[in-house]
Amino acid sequence: MAVIKTDHLSRVYEDHGVPVKAVDDVSLSIEEGEFTAIVGPSGSGKTTFLNMVGGLDAPSSGTIEVDGKQISQMKQNELIGFRLRHIGFVFQAYNLIPVLTAKENVEFIMLLQKKSKAERDKRATELLDAVGLGDRLGRRPHELSGGQQQRVAVARALASMPSFVLADEPTANLDSTSAENLLDIMERLNKEQKMTFVFSTHDPRVVARAHRVVTLRDGAIESDETRS
């Protein structure tokens, strides 16, 4: 079953009065359990595509279906709730809440979902264990390395039990070891939990691990390669 389905998706920006097509007629279907990389040079539309699929940006035309629901026409507040229940985000710059500990950062998303304290506690601990940070629960972001912060971000993305995780250049700020480590974890979660991951990336290490690589150029799909 397709967790993400876009149909003739386009996004046009006005740049000094000149219309610029950031995403141009992209029709794409991503199935459950995929480990997909969206690649392409800077300005090819990767991030814009991810933002629209993540319900953070509205398309100029075309439709987006997530978990069988049209999100392109949803109102702002409805979209916020939808993101909370269906989509996990991992950002390039980690973007953890600095005043919260690693565990609290993971719990935070479940708090928004109004999960019980016991459930939050259990799941946050399990997820941080799963990303290898079981011994760093009480550390605040500034007490963690970049790689560790990004692993907390992955645990946070999974905490809400989303349908899929959108990761925007997740390894861009990491050294090789941390990047490989993070990819190992995400790959394992993909295999063990059948979690769908969609990355936008420049990083050849991510591309090398991806099961499917969609290349965008000038906003349109240039190639769509599935690997066995």
Added chain:
Amino acid sequence: MIWSIAWRNVWRNGKRSGILIGAIAFGIWAGLLMVALMNGMAEQQVKAAIETRTSHIQIHSEGFRSHRDIKSIIPQGDSLLTAVRNMDEVVGAAERAVLTAMASSATTGSGIQLIGIDPDAEKQVTDVYTKVIEGDYFETKKRNPVIIGKELADKLGVQLGKKIVLTGQAKDGSIAAGAFRIVGIYQTVNSMYDEMTVFVKRSDVAKTFGIGDDVHEIAIVVNGIAAIDPVAKTLRDSNPSLEVATWRNLSPEVALTKDSTAQMNEIFMIVILIALIFGITNTMLMGVLERMRELGVIIALGMKHGMIFLMVLLETVFLSLVGGLLGIILGWGTVELLGKSGIDLSAVSSGLAAFGMDTVIYPQMAASEYPVVVFLVIITAIVASIYPGLKAIRLNPIQAIRTY
């Protein structure tokens, strides 16, 4: 957790929060001190007016207070006095003869209000006997003793032991006069009263002005402010032909000062809090602008606008409450301290005395007023959080994450 996040956010920039907390604390402290000072001044003015001049209640015949006619007496004053003294709430009562007269020395004269009193009874209703600064309060056995205020003594150029002549209209319409020896000079906080009010024994007034046992005024002290109105009502009901006036009727300017002080205090506190709103809003806005990216992320993750607004609101309330409570504690401590030692304003004593105020002011603040200040601080914080809160919820998460 939202409470915990808000609380921790307050301390993210400790220096900035500390400065704002200091500003709020100082503002509240200064406000409380001023309010307590105004309260103290008003209460002391009321106390002085009641204890020295008006007592709690006075009874006169109809119209006496406006025309001061020597013939406007209280019929059967003695029996009324006995009835008043028998009331449970009445602590003291005294009858007086009140005449408009002229006091003259060898060099000059001055219009006065001559009050004929029974000294022992008078001590139950006024405290003038405690204000005697020279001589005594009718203890010296001399013929025709008189006690005058320091202000009048200075004006007439007379000292203790000297004679003055009191001239006025007798009951039969003739002009009567008598020489009186100054046995005491008093000084209250009200210089105008001291210049205008002269005390002699009622028996001497009766003799000099031919008024016999006539009573013009009965002054009453009851066992607490709360008893004033009920006792006055009872007296009015039982003596419909007489005028029964409370201290508020007798000294409306003091009553007005007391009432307007409460309103002035409210306005004063509100002005301080409005000034604080700008400071708090500015700091919170800086805090929000600094965290645009973070706020963008939590909106992207799924935090609804209401929660974001609540978070900013809680941060503002926490910050303001810390400063506000600190200011209240400091203010309470200062008021308690100065409430005992008083603030000496003798440098401007003549100005204060003209208004019937003491030169040492004892700031005072009712315990019930502190929670009101806490409530006002919370309201201030809520108002101050509106703009930063709106700024936070209006941001576009993509732009915030990309730009900041």
